[in-house]
Amino acid sequence: MNGNWLIRARDGRLGVYVTHDDEVRCRSERGPGSDTWSPWRRIGGEQRLQPGLAVGQGVDDYAHLVSWRPTKAAEAGLVHSTHFRVHLAPLDWTPLGHPDRTGARTGLPAVAVDAEGRAHVFVRNRGNGVHALVQKERGGWNAWTDLKGSDVHEQLAAVTGESGRVELYATNPTGILRWAQEEAGAPPVPDDPLPVRVEPGTLSALPTSKEHVTLFFADPEGMLHAWRRGTEPVPLLAAAGPGPVALLRCTLEGHDCTLLAQRSASGRVAFAACPTEQESAGLWWTESGPQLPVGTEVALAEDADGRVVAATITPDGVLRIARQKDEPGLALAAWQEV
Structure with missing residues (x-):
């Protein structure tokens, strides 16, 4: 999955999204802050899907989901759904087409939602560049836009800054690529690339101030770094494991x-935690919970009461939740299977 699959919806309920076989499933808290959850349910209608789900959320707290569906033999197309309330049914999947008009699945999509509530969908194209598709403010979609780029790896990281503008990050063999919106509703434009050694598939991005998004990534030796535009990447600590880190800005x-x-x-x-944009203060890992199988995904959110919530989902669909206790620091209650 791409994006934060654990979200807090408009009414304060937490919801989670997972891919299972050829479908996307969702669960939600029975009520804001509840310890009981609804059963898994299929979302978006009966459309069969291919691997790869992207989740984005706007300031209106609506969730935007993007995935691939099979079309003709050996071909696929992207689809989009909006989920207004995590405990209710979302809209059915709407076809978005293909960045190259036709062809097979080209990469894991990414989605971010701007200040006006428009979804921005990004995906690697057949030529290993990047294409973007921007939703119209009053419904429908604009035409696909070629953002260029070369030798782009599959994982993309899309994020909306506190300014409401969308940014996109990708990697290729020479470093990190960045695109940023210059005006509302427009596709992002390329920035100067950052020549740095980076392990593909380790990007995660978080708005950390009105001016900055902080990008976290690992190098090929497993060292985790933080980078903000206009600065040099800062080495933090050895990554705890493979893949991107889950991120949350919170008050501790x-x-x-x-x-x-x-x-x-x-x-x-x-x-691990540090003061926001003060990574030099130091970070260290503290482990929690049971041993989980390879392929388990981790996500972070705040619940309706402002408590940090961590979630894990195993490859066979077991969901566990740990919620912050009313104690100093980041003290979590015992992990619960829900």
């Missing part, structure tokens, strides 16, 4: 902090 003991989480090499969930 009255301080604006950035929280990181990742399945560690031991199989447990590892947490």
Whole structure:
């Protein structure tokens, strides 16, 4: 999956999205802050899907989902759905087409939602560049736009900054590529690339101030870095495990902090935190919970009461939740299977 699959919806309920076989499933809290959850249910109608789900959420707290569906033999197309309330049915999947008009699946999509509530869909194209599709403010979609780029790896990281503008990050063999919106409703335009050694598939991005988005990535040796445009990447600590870290900006003991989480090499969930945009203060991993199988995904959110919530989903669909206790620091209650 791409994006944060654990979200807090408009009414305060937490919801999760997973892919299962050829469909997307969703669960939600029975009520805001509840310890009981609804059963898994298929969303978006009866449309069969291919692997790869992207989740984005706007300031209106609506969730935008993007995935691939099979079309003709050996061909596929992207589809989109909007979920207004996590405990209710979302809209059916709407076809978006293909960045190359026709062809097979080209990469894992990414989606971000701007300040006006428009979804921006990004995906690698057949030539290993990037295409974008922007939703119209009053419904429908604009035409696909070629953002260029070369030798782009599959994983893309799309994020909306506090300014309401959308940014996109990708990697290729020479470093990190960045695109950023210059005006509302327009596709992002390319920025100067960052020549840096980066492990593909490790990007995650978080708005950390009105001016900046912070990008986290690992290098080929497994060292985790933080980077903001106009600065040099800062090495942080060895990544706890493979893939991107889950991120959350939250308040801990009255301080604006950035929280990181990742399945560690031991199989447990590892947490690290630092003051936001002050990574030089130092980070270290603290492990929590049971050992989880390879392929388990980790996500972070805040619940309706402002408590940090961590979630894990195993490849066979077991969902576990750990919620912050009313104690100093990041003290989590015991992990619960829900």
